[in-house]
Amino acid sequence: xxxxxxxxxTLTRVEGEGGLYVxxxxxxxxxxxxxxxxxxxxFEALLRGRPLEDAPDITARICGICPVxxxxxxxxxxxxxxxxxxxxxxxxxxRLLYCGEWIESHGLHMHLLHAPDFLGFESGLAMAKQFPDExxxxxxxxxxxxxxxxxxxxxxxxxxxxxxxxxYRIPSRNEFQKLVPDFEWGLNAxxxxxxxxxxxxxxxxxxxxxxxSLSHPDEYPMNEGVMQTSSGDQIEISNYRDEFQxxxxxxxxxxxxxxxxxxxxxxxxxxxxxxxxRDRLSPSARKLADEIAFEPECRNPHRAIIARGxxxxxxxxxxxxxxxxEHSTKQPRMTYEYQAGVGMSATEAPRGTLFHRYEIDAExxxxxxDIIPPTSQNQAQIEVDLKxxxxxxxxxxxxxxxxxxxxxxxxxxxxxxCSTHFLNVTIERS
Amino acid sequence: MTDSxxxxxxxxxxxxxxxxxxxxxVRALEKRGLSQAIVHLSRTPDDLLNxxxxxxxxxxxxxxRGGGPVGSVHRWQWPTTELDQVNWSGTHQIALPxxxxxxxxxxxxxxxxIIWGVEISETIPGDAISSEVSAGVxxxxxxxxxxxxxxxxxxxxxx
Numbered sequence: 001x002x003x004x005x006x007x008x009x010t011l012t013r014v015e016g017e018g019g020l021y022v023x024x025x026x027x028x029x030x031x032x033x034x035x036x037x038x039x040x041x042x043f044e045a046l047l048r049g050r051p052l053e054d055a056p057d058i059t060a061r062i063c064g065i066c067p068v069x070x071x072x073x074x075x076x077x078x079x080x081x082x083x084x085x086x087x088x089x090x091x092x093x094x095r096l097l098y099c100g101e102w103i104e105s106h107g108l109h110m111h112l113l114h115a116p117d118f119l120g121f122e123s124g125l126a127m128a129k130q131f132p133d134e135x136x137x138x139x140x141x142x143x144x145x146x147x148x149x150x151x152x153x154x155x156x157x158x159x160x161x162x163x164x165x166x167x168y169r170i171p172s173r174n175e176f177q178k179l180v181p182d183f184e185w186g187l188n189a190x191x192x193x194x195x196x197x198x199x200x201x202x203x204x205x206x207x208x209x210x211x212x213s214l215s216h217p218d219e220y221p222m223n224e225g226v227m228q229t230s231s232g233d234q235i236e237i238s239n240y241r242d243e244f245q246x247x248x249x250x251x252x253x254x255x256x257x258x259x260x261x262x263x264x265x266x267x268x269x270x271x272x273x274x275x276x277x278r279d280r281l282s283p284s285a286r287k288l289a290d291e292i293a294f295e296p297e298c299r300n301p302h303r304a305i306i307a308r309g310x311x312x313x314x315x316x317x318x319x320x321x322x323x324x325x326e327h328s329t330k331q332p333r334m335t336y337e338y339q340a341g342v343g344m345s346a347t348e349a350p351r352g353t354l355f356h357r358y359e360i361d362a363e364x365x366x367x368x369x370d371i372i373p374p375t376s377q378n379q380a381q382i383e384v385d386l387k388x389x390x391x392x393x394x395x396x397x398x399x400x401x402x403x404x405x406x407x408x409x410x411x412x413x414x415x416x417x418c419s420t421h422f423l424n425v426t427i428e429r430s
Numbered sequence: 431m432t433d434s435x436x437x438x439x440x441x442x443x444x445x446x447x448x449x450x451x452x453x454x455x456v457r458a459l460e461k462r463g464l465s466q467a468i469v470h471l472s473r474t475p476d477d478l479l480n481x482x483x484x485x486x487x488x489x490x491x492x493x494x495r496g497g498g499p500v501g502s503v504h505r506w507q508w509p510t511t512e513l514d515q516v517n518w519s520g521t522h523q524i525a526l527p528x529x530x531x532x533x534x535x536x537x538x539x540x541x542x543x544i545i546w547g548v549e550i551s552e553t554i555p556g557d558a559i560s561s562e563v564s565a566g567v568x569x570x571x572x573x574x575x576x577x578x579x580x581x582x583x584x585x586x587x588x589x
Binding site for chain 2: 061064065108112113123124125128129132135136139142143146156157158
């Protein structure tokens with residue numbers, strides 16, 4: 001029986017660099033490895049000994065495309081440690097900021113990174129030749145997200161307005177109102193985009209994964225709630241590390257995550273969020289989900305782009321509601337006294353749940369930091385799904401099989417830069 | 431048609447170590463008070479597509495790898511395939527050459543695009559910019575200033 005090895009050196013159209021190794025014995029898939037090399041946890045080490053106020057600023061530097069997520073997880077964790085309760089106004093504005101990041105991330109990913117796979121293009125550039133209106137639409141949606149993060153975050157490239165306790169400054173009503181016309185256009189564009197992707201032809205793949213996301217009884221999850229699983233479990237954030245455990249794997253320096261209760265990997269991200277929280281999507285997003293007949297529990301990872309579309313619609317609709325409202329600028333942030341303590345938070349980055357835990361001392365210094373990004377947690381489940389997928393595509397010519405594997409990895413929109421060094425793809429056939 | 435009265439200047443980079451090179455060049459140019467500069471700092475190359483105006487020349491400043499010793503300064507004028515020989519940062523593999531190609535395809539790219547790269551090695555989060563790259567930043571700034579008025583004085587191409 002011959003051994004085959006297929007190598008894809010570099011995954012394209014994913015954040016960061018990465019690769020995939022697949023080894024087959026004849027037609028039997030022996031091994032699938034997402035070979036992600038995680039650098040030393042530099043940021044956690046960097047944070048030790050620093051003032052707790054540095055956490056949102058330093059962690060925002062971890063990722064160039066989801067800085068808001070890192071800031072949200074860090075400030076909520078610190079506020080828990082300090083016993084700070086934010087006002088409903090601050091709470092709402094933090095959701096608005098997160099809407100900006102989701103719009104930016106989902107808009108770009110759907111149009112320029114993932115859609116080309118379904119339309120037979122090698123890249124967003126190649127697609128732009130035949131679909132310039134769609135690409136321009138995606139870029140305009142991304143721009144809106146940037147504008148919102150710029151306004152409320154203080155800077156698009158590295159938000160500086162978020163602080164423990166709230167914001168350094170709340171923009172005026174006039175500043176918020178200026179975004180309304182663009183966001184009204186954007187809501188319609190998001191609906192149009194979701195209808196567009198719902199019409200793509202999707203490969204069949206059924207994942208038996210466990211879906212996991214934050215969940216809140218009153219709203220679509222972003223900053224608060226408990227961890228919900230598709231098997232019906234609810235896990236308090238304070239028990240996150242007890243239930244969602246990182247473990248070493250022999251083939252990679254990247255840590256994999258499994259549920260302690262089941263011993264199995266799990267999936268975070270838009271597909272999980274929509275599957276677990278569909279009834280709390282905004283009215284337009286819910287109506288659209290029914291219109292396009294998006295299945296109640298979608299188990300095909302390729303269709304995650306539709307879930308992103310529904311979240312795009314939700315983000316625009318929620319953002320519009322908040323932008324149009326009156327906002328008090330009198331108390332942009334809560335005051336606090338230092339106290340020793342431990343705080344934890346899980347918030348929903350575009351790619352899934354981002355967990356932060358901090359221990360602080362009585363002088364307000366960080367003693368210990370633990371950051372678990374969503375892509376790290378998804379790696380094990382991505383490998384499981386890839387193994388099933390490889391079995392379906394392996395009879396194809398090698399370069400096509402490798403490309404189809406890449407396509408599946410892109411469905412998860414992995415943010416490899418958050419947690420990895422680089423990734424190469426190798427498929428060994430024997 | 432390109433308007434020579436203003437120049438768009440983009441610094442690409444991140445707050446990490448030598449990857450700050452692009453931002454540092456732009457900050458230094460701002461301190462020099464160059465006339466008619468429209469300045470942007472971006473974390474990712476695709477940010478250019480948020481604000482790029484085809485009416486004005488574009489100068490891009492970024493860190494790069496693969497073109498020579500650390501701190502060395504390179505200049506390219508678009509279009510050029512030489513950019514593909516260099517490693518650029520960029521999220522989602524939409525690196526700088528891809529973004530410029532996309533902008534051209536969408537009719538957003540100015541006629542004149544100049545790219546300045548400062549050679550770096552590894553970027554360590556939290557690190558300060560190295561002395562070699564700082565020196566390269568200074569050299570890039572001098573070179574950009576020398577050709578600034580030349581770019582601004584280019585004749586407008588009337589259709």
